[in-house]
Amino acid sequence: MTRFEFEIHATDGKARTGTIRMRRGEIRTPAFMPVGTAATVKAMKPESVRATGADILLGNTYHLMLRPGAERVARLGGLHRFMNWDRPILTDSGGYQVMSLAALRKLTEEGVSFQSHIDGSRHMLTPERSMEIQRLLGSDIVMAFDECPRADRPLAEIEASMELSMRWARRSRDAFDAGGEHAERSALLGIQQGALDERLRARSAEALQQIGFDGYAIGGLAVGEGQEAMFATLDFAPGQLPEDRPRYLMGVGKPDDLVGAVLRGVDMFDCVLPTRSGRNGQAFTWNGPLNMRNARHAEDTGPIDHDCFCQVCKAYSRAYLHHLHKAGEMLGAMLLTEHNLSFYQALMAGMRSSIASGTMDRFAAAFIDRYRRPPG
Amino acid sequence: MTRFEFEIHATDGKARTGTIRMRRGEIRTPAFMPVGTAATVKAMKPESVRATGADILLGNTYHLMLRPGAERVARLGGLHRFMNWDRPILTDSGGYQVMSLAALRKLTEEGVSFQSHIDGSRHMLTPERSMEIQRLLGSDIVMAFDECPRADRPLAEIEASMELSMRWARRSRDAFDAGGEHAERSALLGIQQGALDERLRARSAEALQQIGFDGYAIGGLAVGEGQEAMFATLDFAPGQLPEDRPRYLMGVGKPDDLVGAVLRGVDMFDCVLPTRSGRNGQAFTWNGPLNMRNARHAEDTGPIDHDCFCQVCKAYSRAYLHHLHKAGEMLGAMLLTEHNLSFYQALMAGMRSSIASGTMDRFAAAFIDRYRRPPG
Numbered sequence: 001m002t003r004f005e006f007e008i009h010a011t012d013g014k015a016r017t018g019t020i021r022m023r024r025g026e027i028r029t030p031a032f033m034p035v036g037t038a039a040t041v042k043a044m045k046p047e048s049v050r051a052t053g054a055d056i057l058l059g060n061t062y063h064l065m066l067r068p069g070a071e072r073v074a075r076l077g078g079l080h081r082f083m084n085w086d087r088p089i090l091t092d093s094g095g096y097q098v099m100s101l102a103a104l105r106k107l108t109e110e111g112v113s114f115q116s117h118i119d120g121s122r123h124m125l126t127p128e129r130s131m132e133i134q135r136l137l138g139s140d141i142v143m144a145f146d147e148c149p150r151a152d153r154p155l156a157e158i159e160a161s162m163e164l165s166m167r168w169a170r171r172s173r174d175a176f177d178a179g180g181e182h183a184e185r186s187a188l189l190g191i192q193q194g195a196l197d198e199r200l201r202a203r204s205a206e207a208l209q210q211i212g213f214d215g216y217a218i219g220g221l222a223v224g225e226g227q228e229a230m231f232a233t234l235d236f237a238p239g240q241l242p243e244d245r246p247r248y249l250m251g252v253g254k255p256d257d258l259v260g261a262v263l264r265g266v267d268m269f270d271c272v273l274p275t276r277s278g279r280n281g282q283a284f285t286w287n288g289p290l291n292m293r294n295a296r297h298a299e300d301t302g303p304i305d306h307d308c309f310c311q312v313c314k315a316y317s318r319a320y321l322h323h324l325h326k327a328g329e330m331l332g333a334m335l336l337t338e339h340n341l342s343f344y345q346a347l348m349a350g351m352r353s354s355i356a357s358g359t360m361d362r363f364a365a366a367f368i369d370r371y372r373r374p375p376g
Numbered sequence: 377m378t379r380f381e382f383e384i385h386a387t388d389g390k391a392r393t394g395t396i397r398m399r400r401g402e403i404r405t406p407a408f409m410p411v412g413t414a415a416t417v418k419a420m421k422p423e424s425v426r427a428t429g430a431d432i433l434l435g436n437t438y439h440l441m442l443r444p445g446a447e448r449v450a451r452l453g454g455l456h457r458f459m460n461w462d463r464p465i466l467t468d469s470g471g472y473q474v475m476s477l478a479a480l481r482k483l484t485e486e487g488v489s490f491q492s493h494i495d496g497s498r499h500m501l502t503p504e505r506s507m508e509i510q511r512l513l514g515s516d517i518v519m520a521f522d523e524c525p526r527a528d529r530p531l532a533e534i535e536a537s538m539e540l541s542m543r544w545a546r547r548s549r550d551a552f553d554a555g556g557e558h559a560e561r562s563a564l565l566g567i568q569q570g571a572l573d574e575r576l577r578a579r580s581a582e583a584l585q586q587i588g589f590d591g592y593a594i595g596g597l598a599v600g601e602g603q604e605a606m607f608a609t610l611d612f613a614p615g616q617l618p619e620d621r622p623r624y625l626m627g628v629g630k631p632d633d634l635v636g637a638v639l640r641g642v643d644m645f646d647c648v649l650p651t652r653s654g655r656n657g658q659a660f661t662w663n664g665p666l667n668m669r670n671a672r673h674a675e676d677t678g679p680i681d682h683d684c685f686c687q688v689c690k691a692y693s694r695a696y697l698h699h700l701h702k703a704g705e706m707l708g709a710m711l712l713t714e715h716n717l718s719f720y721q722a723l724m725a726g727m728r729s730s731i732a733s734g735t736m737d738r739f740a741a742a743f744i745d746r747y748r749r750p751p752g
Contacts (some may be wrong), residue, residue, distance in 0.1 A: 040700060040707040068699045076677055076695050084691045298444070301452055317459045319452050324416060324442045330706055331416040335444070 004187035004214045005115040006246050010356045014238070014265040017355040021248055022140055023185055024080070025087040027055040029246060030262045030355075032348045033090060033270040038063045039061040039083040039258070042275050043333045044341070052310070052338065053345030056141075058270040061094035061133050062101065065073055065123065066116045069148045070136040078138030090141035090270070093130045093191075096148045096219075096251070105146065109164070126249045127171035142188045142297060143217065144172035149178055151195040151225040162200050165219075166207040171212050187214035192241065194231050195220050205240035215246040218266070222251040230261050238265035255284055255347055256371055259364045262351050262365075274344045278337030281325040285343065288371050292336065299313075310342035377632065380517075380563035380590045382622050388733045390614070390641040393731040396622060398516055399561055400456070401463040403431040403659040404636045405622060406731075407647040408724045409466060414439045415449075415459045418651050419709040420717070422461045428714065429721030432517075433461055434646040435548035437470035437509050438477060441499065443491045446512040454514030466517035466646070469548070469567075472524045472595075472627070483523065485540070497500055511558045518564045519593065520548035527571040527601040538576050541595075542583040549587050563590035565624060568617065571596050572609050581616035582597070591622040594642070598627040599737045606634050614641035631660055632747055633725055635740045638727050650720045654713030657701040661719065664747050675696040686718035 006017040020027040036057045041049050059079055060193055063068060076082050079089055091170075099105060102114035102123075111126030130145035130206040146165040149158055150362045169190050176188045188230065190213035194200030207217060218237050221230050230252075238247050246301075248268035250260050258269055273282060285305035290297075292304070303313035304321060312335045323330030347367075354363035382405075384394040396403040410425055412415045412433045417425050418506050425433065435455055440446060452458050456464055470503030472486075475481060478490035478499075487502030501505060506521040522541040525534055545566050552564045554645050566589035570576030583593060590625050606628075614623050624644035634645055650660060657669040661681035666673075668680075679689035688711045723743075730739035 030405060038699075038703045039696070040705050043706045043710075045710065046708065067703055068695075072675060072695075075675060076693065082693070082696055082699075084696075092742060299448060315460070317450075317452065319413070319444075320458055320460075323414075323458075327414045328707060329414060329416050330419040333423065333706060334419075334421065334710070340584055 002187060005216070006244065008244070008359075011357050012355045012360040013263065015262050015351070015355045015360045016265065017352045022187070024089050024140055025055060027088060028270075028348075028352060029267040031055060031268045031349050032344045033058045033268065034344075035060070035270055035272045036083065036085070036089075037272075038067065039079060041337075041341075043279060043337045044275075045328070046083060048338055049085075049341065050087070050227055052341040053340065053349065056088040056090060059089050059137060059139070060096035060097060061091050061130060061137070062125075063146075063327070064091075064137060065094065065125075065133050066118050066121075069131040074138070078121075080138055088140040089138075091134045091137055091139035091143065092250070093143040094125050094133070095130070095146045095173075097237040098125050101146065102249045106153075109167075111168075112147075120226070124224065126177040127168045130270040131172055131179060131197060133177035134177075135179045137163065138182070138187050141215075141317065142176060142186055144169045144188065144190050144213070146191045146193060146219055148193065148220050148223065149195065149229070150223055151220060151372045153195070155197060155200075156197045158193075158197065162204050165191065165193045166204060169208055170211055173213070182202070189213055189215040189217050191217040191219040192237065193251070195285075196225060196229055196267055199237050201233070201237050202240050205237075209242060213245070215248060216241040216354060217248040217250050221255075222271075223318055227254075227257060227260070230257070231264070232260055234264040251262075255344070256368055259351065260349060261369055263360065263364055265360050274340035275337050278340045279333040281332070281336065282340075283336055284340050286367075286370055287373070292318065292321045292332075293325050294322075304336075304339050305343070308339065308343060308346070310339050310346075312336075312339040312342070379561060379684070380392050380540070382591070384512065384618065384620070387733075388731045388734050388736040389639065391638050391727070391736045392641065392643060393728045394643070398464050400516055401431060403464060403517075403644075404724075404728060406433050406634075406724055406727055407431060408634065408720045409434045409647045410720075411436070411460070411464075411646055411651060412459065413648075414443065415455060417713075417717075419655060419706070419713045420651075422459060425461075425717065426463070428717040429725065430717065432464040432466060433748065435465050435467045435513060435515070436473060437467050437502075437506060437513070438473035438495065440468065440499075440513060441501075441509050442465075443536040446509040449668060449674070450512040450514070455654065456514055464516040467510045467515035467516075468626070469519040469521040470501050470509070471522045471544075474501050475524065476509040480675070482658055485494055487521070487544075488523075495618055497504060498744040503544045503640075504551040507551035507555060511552075511555045513672055514558070516562050517591075518552060519711055520545045520561055520564065520566050522567045522569060522595055524528050524569065524596050525571065526599055527605070529571070531573060531576075534569075534571045535576055538571075538580050541569045543581060545584060546587055549589070555684065556696050564594070565589055565591040565593050565622075567593040569596045569627070572601060572605055574609075574612050577609070577613050578616050591624060591644075592617040592628050593624040595626050597625065598633075598647075601679070603630075603636070605632060607640070610637055610642065630742055631720070632734065634720075634723060635727065635743055638731075639736065639740055650716035651713050654716045655709040657708070657712065658716075659697070659712055661745075663749070668694065668697045669701050669706075670698075673712045680712075680715050681719070684715065684719060685723070686722075688712075688715040
């Protein structure tokens, strides 16, 4: 049984393309993982998510522990069966969302106690409980429990937080390894912290490698620091992590963020942007984002994107998408989410083949030029 | 080119099964038409609607004239192309919805003037304008413009309203016939009025037949009179209409309403119930309706209905549907709408084959017994 293998097929500068092999299926990298927050990729049936080209989904520990509850999901046969997705699922640790969503948070060495944003009930997340929840869900790729401060906090605070996350990484590793059969069938990823600081990031990377993980995430970015600061950090952070292990940039991003991060050596991404934007009327295209609610689309019989091969662009006009979003019809969210996820997967596929053929620089330059050019 | 042919394959008591043949496809009767109010069957992609077994959709003149507008739909190539549905579409006349939804209505011999419930703009619906709108939409089955009073109004008022509707039926026929090519490719149905009164219904049926229509609808029912009064009216109303033309009971109904109406000779139905209920968490099953939000489903790994063959019942548990509806996830509405429409189509298919085999009485009795029995 293949637990977790990462094979790099080709590199092009710092960019890499490869395959992660797991029991539930293969993940082509660079990979974009749609977010299935509450056991559903919002407004999408799982077979439609797969049809866009997704190899793996992300599930949120924080949301699932509160509703329907990890023990309940386990009694119902695990998250895959519950939501009808038989391919790999990566679960986050809950660390980031408990700090951004929960009420009355209290952070200690032990973990985070908090009140549910849904019903006010009291809960506690620790490295041990996070590992238990991710095991109960049946996660294929488990994330270590960490704390993620805003990048603009004082450096001493960033440093103390990073050191806490490294102690939690050790406890996560131990708790994961004690998980019996689940530990033999799934992978555990550590999360580098240290905000924008190269020295702290290096210390974090060193600490994680001493513990040892199947792959390494870059945490603490995409928290408001802006693309320039993020790219400056990605100029050194991926290189601090082992070359032969997948690198996962959490919570990123816009299409041009993805291209810039792949150029800098990142292999995996997740973001709510294509799904959330789809519900809000924003379409991603090779010529940049479009607001489908804009009146200029009202009588446009063309597709969202003439260069898109998705099912939505084959069958529906901008005028129809405009109508559905103006009328608040669910189908508007369904179709635009499907298009956006398809666009993201097409972008990843384009990067994979460009890396394989040694043309990633040209692909990236042409993409950015077209994506950012004002519509003609 | 087949404009509109109705062939009855078998009868069983008053119940009939047959096929309506039109340019855009065949409609198996008794038929249930899902409602696509604003150019979308809410929460469903059109290919999924077709996969439930639907041969024809209903579109609402009132909603479409206000948004996106009939002239705009025509410029965009018609309703079929706009919403990506290439099979027959029946459009209502707007007469019923303008009286139930619009503000500041004023009814005259000419028609109804009103204010849009969306943006307050002023509009006028007349038989001529209703025919024009339905032509602009590219409707396959056009409904005559009528007035539909509540069944509990004084008889003199019902009578005057019915007589107005018959004058409007004449004007609808004339305006439809002047529609050029569209008139040669589509069908026009008259609408019988007269509420619960046998004498008025007979006069209405007579007036309609003197004008001559491709089929005849039974209007003015399912407006709060209750099933008993509706069935009492259906004991005579269908028999007042031509035997060789389809009979369409507008706005009906619950599964047991459909069975009772088919037994009394009705061929076509439309209703928002399966779609609206799907969004609200109500599932239809062979054992009666279920509220998926009920806590007793929270850990039920079984399907919504063990005897249902739909895609939803194959892949998803009651527990998952419960979770999605409690969490307010769009996928809950999507899956439950798909199940409910599948259930309605399975019920129609069951009636069609029972009529064909001469066992409709037994099918109906067994269905009603099981559907109304309290869960064991």
